[in-house]
Amino acid sequence: xxxxxxxxxxxxxxxxxxxxxxxxxxxxxxxxxxxxxxxxxxxxxxxxxxxxxxxxxxxxxxxxxxxxxxxxxxxxxxxxxxxxxxxxxxxxxxxxxxxxxxxxxxxxxxxxxxxxxxxxxxxxxxxxxxxxxxxxxxxxxxxxxxxxxxxxxxxxxxxxxxxxxxxxxxxxxxxxxxxxxxxxxxxxxxxxxxxxxxxxxxxxxxxxxxxxxxxxxxxxxxxxxxxxxxxxxxxxxxxxxxxxxxxxxxxxxxxx
Numbered sequence: 001x002x003x004x005x006x007x008x009x010x011x012x013x014x015x016x017x018x019x020x021x022x023x024x025x026x027x028x029x030x031x032x033x034x035x036x037x038x039x040x041x042x043x044x045x046x047x048x049x050x051x052x053x054x055x056x057x058x059x060x061x062x063x064x065x066x067x068x069x070x071x072x073x074x075x076x077x078x079x080x081x082x083x084x085x086x087x088x089x090x091x092x093x094x095x096x097x098x099x100x101x102x103x104x105x106x107x108x109x110x111x112x113x114x115x116x117x118x119x120x121x122x123x124x125x126x127x128x129x130x131x132x133x134x135x136x137x138x139x140x141x142x143x144x145x146x147x148x149x150x151x152x153x154x155x156x157x158x159x160x161x162x163x164x165x166x167x168x169x170x171x172x173x174x175x176x177x178x179x180x181x182x183x184x185x186x187x188x189x190x191x192x193x194x195x196x197x198x199x200x201x202x203x204x205x206x207x208x209x210x211x212x213x214x215x216x217x218x219x220x221x222x223x224x225x226x227x228x229x230x231x232x233x234x235x236x237x238x239x240x241x242x243x244x245x246x247x248x249x250x251x252x253x254x255x256x
Contacts, residue, residue: 010223011211011222012212012221013214013219014042014218016032016216018041019032019034019219028057028058029056029057030056031053032217033052034054034201035049035199038050038051038127045252045254046199047252048127048128049242049244050126050127051123051124052122052123054122054201055120055123056120057080057118057120060116064112065111066111066112067109068105069108069109070127070130071105071126071133072102072103072104072125072127072128072133072171074101074102074125074161075101075102075122076100076122076161077095077097077098077120077121079097079119079120080115080116080118080120080121082113084101084111084114085112086103086111087109088109088138088140089140096144097145098148099144100168102140102169102170103140104136104139105133105138106137106138107134107137107138109140127248127252130252130253133171141169151165155182155183156182156230159178159179159180160176161179162175163178172244173245174244177240177242177243178190179240180237180239180240181237182237184232184235184236185231185233187231188229188230189229189230192243194224195246195247196243196244197221197223197245197246198222198223198225198228198242198244199241199243200220200228200230201219202214202215203216203238203240204216205235205236205238206234207230207231207239208233223246
């Protein structure tokens with residue numbers, strides 16, 4: 001079991017129906033957004049996590065060339081396919097299920113995306129100290145699913161994306177990202193620090209974080225915890241976890 005004896009964790013549920021839920025481009029893009037503009041959808045600050053969208057495409061769609069600056073943008077393909085072009089590499093590349101892309105947009109980069117019908121993906125923006133990032137050149141890296149490995153534990157599995165054994169190199173200080181699957185009625189322990197703010201998003205199934213029960217597309221935030229204890233329901237659970245320092249050493253964009 002995770003030792004929480006020296007802390008009193010604060011656990012809050014943000015269910016899907018309290019997130020921003022949108023249907024855009026005539027219903028081609030369906031998205032729920034637990035984090036918008038440096039705040040959770042219920043108004044609470046979200047540390048250096050600036051934006052989080054879980055998107056589902058009901059038809060093929062092309063965004064067109066558009067610009068990004070300053071932010072660190074991570075795209076995780078849950079299912080489907082995405083082809084993209086950017087002005088850093090000046091070539092088209094393909095992403096498929098399980099692939100991860102990271103853009104450190106720095107002084108500026110433009111890109112285009114062609115997304116296949118049926119694709120589900122996370123796009124998550126971080127503030128790596130926005131104004132300092134503007135002084136650095138942009139980088140654009142794709143990581144195929146074969147670069148990631150699952151660590152097997154008793155009743156659960158962990159795939160590190162950023163931090164731990166993860167291959168993705170991020171510039172947002174202290175940021176870690178992992179995916180955890182938990183067998184039916186099993187329990188998983190995930191390390192965190194009492195100084196962390198953690199975000200647990202339920203991709204599928206049901207899970208209890210402490211005494212808080214979350215279902216598909218719900219988000220649970222935890223602070224002041226020396227580790228997370230995740231108890232899956234009868235169908236198991238598939239969750240995505242991001243941890244960040246509760247208080248960055250710089251002022252996040254929302255506060256400027």
